[in-house]
Each structure stands twice: as C-alpha cells, then as structure tokens.
Amino acid sequence: MSTATGALSLNLRVVHSLGMRSIRQTFRRPQLMAPIVLIPTLLLAIQTGGAGSAVNLPGFPPVQSFLQFMLAGAMMQALMLAGNSGGIAMAVDIEMGFTDRLFAAPISRFTVVLGRLAGTAALGLFSALWFLAIGLAFGAKIESGVAGALIAIVLVTASALAVGGIGAAIALRTGTASVVQGLFPLIFVVLFLSSSFFPQELMIEPAKTIAAYNPVSFIVDGIRGPMISGIAGSDLLAAVLAIGALIALGLWASARALRHRLRVG
C-alpha cells in the first residue's frame, strides 16, 4: 500500500515538474506564446470590429454585443493553438534527445506525456482567464454570472487537455517539430468549419452542414451558452461528451504513439 502511494506521489511530482517546465518553456519562447495569446486576441479584436454589424442579421441569437458572442470562439482558438504549441514543444524535445533522457529515468513513461498535457491544460486555463478578462474589460457581460464564467474556465481547460493529447500523439508518432507545426493551418480549417466565429444557422454551405457535426461546435456552444444567455443542460452535456470523447481519443492515441516511440527509439 505504502509502495503504491509512494509511486503515485512520485508520478504526481514528475507530472508537476514537467508541467511547470512546459509552462515556463511556452512563456519564454515567443514563437510558442504568440499563437496562444497574440493571434487569437488580434483576430478577436479585428473580427469584433469587422463583423460586429452581424448582430443585426435576422436569425442572429440575441446577444449584448458581438464581442460577447466571439469570446468563446477566441478561447477555442487559443486552446487549440495551445495544444498545437504543446505538440511542437514535445517534438522539439524528442529531436533534441531530452525525451530519451526522460525515458531512461526511473519514472513511469506515460508521466512524460501527462506532464506535457498538464502544462497544456494550464495554458488553456490561462487563455480562458485572459479572454474573460479582455471581455469584461471591454464591456462584455457574462449572463450566467460567476457560475457561467467557472463553467467556461473548466470547459476550456479540459478542452486544452483534449487537444493537447492529440498534439502529443502526433509529436510522439512523428518525432518531428515541422510536421506538428504543419498542422497549424488545419486548426484554422477545423475552427472555420465550426460555430466558433458565427452562428451555425447563418453560415454558408457547405460550412454550415459540416459545422453542425463538428465536435468543436458542441464544445464552443457549451462555452458560449452561459456567456450569452443561461446555463442549458443539453448544450453543457453535449460539450462535456465531446470533450470526454476527445480526451479519450487523445490519451489512447498518445499511449499507442508512446509505445511506437519506445519501440523505434
């Protein structure tokens, strides 16, 4: 019993240390930080000013402002880019041989992945707080109050973990930073084909139909709902299920990729 507790405690310490390293690495490297904060903030500012008149379109959901509507999309964008940045950093670690040194250490190998995911989740938390602060500073109201804000924070953090798992799996499988970096445009494809930036009902075909089935739409609608109206159980459940499915997919793919990495070296 005490051995199991000791092993768990050791693994948690490893996850904590690697998670902190991952966060520090991101904050120190502008090329990793810029996609998480700079690009989503810039696009939020520009899309709010550029497409803000859209709230006058027939069929647009009742919102206080376009900024209020867009906050969830900006968070989604930031967390997906955080997942990608985490994958890039992990691939750089593999290229530089740092991961090999970790694999040689007397620790559970999966803690190496979990440490990276913990760091990515923390960056997701940071991006949720960042965009909530920006929204509140520029007059956006969170209609469901503190509870709505907390729901958004939890969903964004969990989603970052989910996307980070997929990024880590690709990094472990390929071991090449440039391949993970090449996914950057794909993230925007997934975002544009979801309800991240506009109500799905008002999008143009075929984006409209694809967005209706895109899991990112379920997640972003779950984050947005409490911000623009109230807490709807069905939206929240759909978001939780989508995030849960992505986390399961990310962890399964990471575990498989880790086995592959250990086999090929």
Added chain:
Amino acid sequence: MRAAALPAWRANLATIGALVSRARNELVRVPGAAIPGVLAPTIFFLGLNGVFGALTELRGFTTESYESFVVAVSMLQGAGFAGAAAGVNLARDMEQGRVDRLLVSPAPRWVLLAGIVVSSSARALVPATAVLGVALALGAQWPGIDGLLVAYGMVVAMAAVAACWATMLALRFKSQSAAPLMQVGTLAVILATTAYAPLALLQGWLHEVARINPVTQVVDAARQGFVGGVNWAETLSGVVAAAALLAILGALALREMRRTAA
C-alpha cells in the same frame, strides 16, 4: 576579372538577379516550404467566406458576393506571408552565418535589400494566383484585365512592403524567434482595414483605424475590379499608399542593414 569590368549598375543588377535566383531555387528545390504560404491565405479565404458570407445581407454592403469581396484581401494576405517569409529566411541565414558572407561582399547594402524585396514580390505571385483560382472557381466576379493587373500590382507592392518590415525585424533581432512578430505584424495591418466589411459597416476602434490605415487604400484598390469596375482615382490612392509605405519601411530596413556589421 570579368565581373570587375562591369559597370556598377550592371553589377548591382547581376547581384539582385543572383539573390532572386537563390530564392527561386529554394522554392523549386523545397516546394513543400511554399505550401504553408499558399495554404494559409486559401484557408482564410474559404473560411471567411463560409463563416461571414451572410454579411452581404446587411444594408450598406457593397456587393452580393462575399467571395468577390474577400478575394483581394486573401491575395494580399498571401503577399504579407511571402514578405514575412523573406524576413524569417534572412534570420535563418544570419543564424547560420550566410549573411556575414553577403555583407563582406562589395555589393552595396541597398542592392542586398533589393534582392530580398524583389524575391518576395515574385514569390507572392504564387499564393495570389492560387487564391484567385479558388475564388474564381467558387464564383467570384472576374475582375477584367485592368482589375487583375491592379490587383497583382498591389500584391507585388504589399509583398515588398512586408519584406521591408520583416527584413528590418530580422536584422534587429538576428533570430528566427522574431518570426511571429513579422507574421502577426503583416496580418494585423492587412486585417485592420476594410478586409471584412465596407468602412461604413466597421465598428468601434476598427472603423477609426481602418480610416487612417494606408493599407486600406491598397486593399480597396486591389478589390475594385472584383466588386465593380476599376476607378483610376482609387487605383492612384492605392499606388500612393503602397509607395509611401515602401519608402518609409524601405528606408528603415536599409538603415538597419547599414548598421549591421559583418
């Protein structure tokens, strides 16, 4: 021996040509490196069109086709990325010591800068043509020969402006870490215009910024053939704005290049 006998202007042209050839070789030998530069503006074009296409239903929107409205913006975005790529490549060359060899050559600094700028302008034609092809296939209005020439002229000019900006940053920071600043800078200046909607429909800070942002004139000039006809007053405004930006950023990049010691 033979090169020494060349008049200065011909030697300078030959140096610019050599730098352009080197950039072309990079593109031909590593075609994969050009894919992100083509893919990003194309994805933005398709994405903006799918997401914000309904904006044309707003009263005051100047066209019924959002494809036609945003195609020029995406072409200019491609030009911005091509210019930024020049800065990233220069920073990479500095990290690897290749720029030192250029700096000790007898070529004047402005010739080295011109080589980078001309390469970027030529490279920008690739994403612009890809975006144009996709847009026309999706039903964007044919801009006419005059509209097309103006649009491509603005693309070439925007790439030159972005290359000067990125070169200045590359010489200042001497590291590829400055890449996000180069890319985000060009993206911001192009999007903080009438990129998403006509000026009258822009809101808040963006309306004020777009009104005074000279790139708005460049965007409007590039767009005019796609949403109506070519208006020479609007073309002239675009040419003047692009020339002014090129003169200012070119001077700053050249100053940075002169400060850089081999």
